[in-house]
Amino acid sequence: MNKIVKLFLFLVVLTTSQLKAQDTEVFQQIGYLLNDALLYSNKYITPATDGAVYQASSGWVTSTKKKELGEVTFGINANLFFVPKADRTFIASNSDFEFFSIEGQNSAVVPTALGNDEQYSLVGDLGGSEVRLKSPEGVNEETVFYPYLQAGVGLWYGTELLVKFSPKTQLKKGDYQVYGAGLKHNLDQYFSENFNKSIHLSALVAYSKENLSFDFVDIQSDFGTLGINSLGSSIDTYQTQINISKTHKNLEVIWGVIFNISDFNYKFDGEKGSIEEIIPLQDILNERMKDLSKTKRNLIGEFSGRYQFSKFFVQGTLAFGKFVNTNISLQYEF
Known part of the structure; x- marks a missing residue:
């Protein structure tokens, strides 16, 4: 624990009449509780945040073809993420904890957020x-x-501006939201003389923001509620992507490779507990949560097929790597 935080807690404990008789012991116990909360929250939420990156990264490219200036594509998307069995649980042992113990047993296979x-x-x-x-x-x-919405508009020189937005989606014991923007540029226009006209090539750069929040634990004590009943994560994902496609009549088949870098940050984002009258526990804990911040890199494969009928398009996308994510989209061009 940060020395400044320790000193602050120690001074608060010493000057609080409710804690005077047991100040040193209570101070140590609160420190142990903070350590356990950090340990458990990291193992609990990490699989969900890793999966969220896959959900946000796939489905950006609707077509590798060159877009004309002012051409607009609007799509309604349904995203389906498959939760791997290995990421649904982790082993918690009493030997991992400093404050808590599992009642009646030494260890247990407990659920993650997924x-x-x-x-x-x-x-x-x-x-x-x-x-x-x-x-x-x-x-x-x-x-x-x-579900989420996505739109694209053709800019100059074969560039397309893409935006996606999902409303806050309620999950059991949590919620999820993603939004972002990207630029796709057609590359085969530079090789038109030597390039097969049914083959198209494009590059994409994009940024997305993923916000997740899950119900955590509601701890009651003689000193009040602790204010760690909601655990949230904010993820910034930056990605580059190369796609190549082949068209046959009304069908475009697209292959892609995605590389992204994601910055993960965590905090307890629920209402503060009544213990705040004694100790600003949530702020102290969120300062400690910064130690869990991390940066991860992913290499993701993507395959999709897009079929046109009139000005409408139906597209199915499969992203694969550590996880598998699928996406179905209905689009309209005008």
Whole structure:
């Protein structure tokens, strides 16, 4: 724990009459509780945030063909993410914890945010008072669905501006939202003399923002609620992508390779607990949550097929790598 935070907590404990008789012990126990909350929250939410990057990264490219100036494409998308079994649970052991222990057993297979709704009792002692809680549940779904809107407009020199936006999608025990923008540029226009006219090539750069929030734990104690009942993550994803396609009559088949870099940040974003009258616990814990911030890189393959009828298009997309993500889109061009 940061020395400044320790000193601050120590001074608060010393000057609070409710804690005077047990100040040193309570101070240590709060520190242990913070450590356990960080440990558990990291293992709990990381699979969901990793999966969110796949959901946000796929489906950007509707066509590799050159767009004319002012040409607009509007699409309604349905995204379906398949939750791998390996990312639905993790093993929690009493030896991992400093404050809590799993009631009645030494270890348990507990759900991540992508897991089921099975719960275990965790118990600890704060100033001689028992602290008891149920472990957080997962979304309890083998697939995660969310809808979003996407639009593109042709700019100059074969460039297309793309934007996507999803409303906040409610999940069991949480919610998810993504939005972003990108630029796609047609490349085969520079090789038109030597390029097969049914083959098209494009490059994309894009940025997306993914926000997730999950119900965490509601801890009651003699010192009040602790204010860690909601755990959120904010993800910034930057990606580059190369796509090549082949057209045959009304069908365009597209292959792509995506490389992205994502910055992950976490915080407890629910209402502050009543313990805030004694200690600004949520702010202290969120300062500690910065230690969990990380940057990850992904290499993702993508395959899609787009079929045209009149000015409408139907497109199915499959992104694959560590995870599998699918997308179905109905588009209109005008």
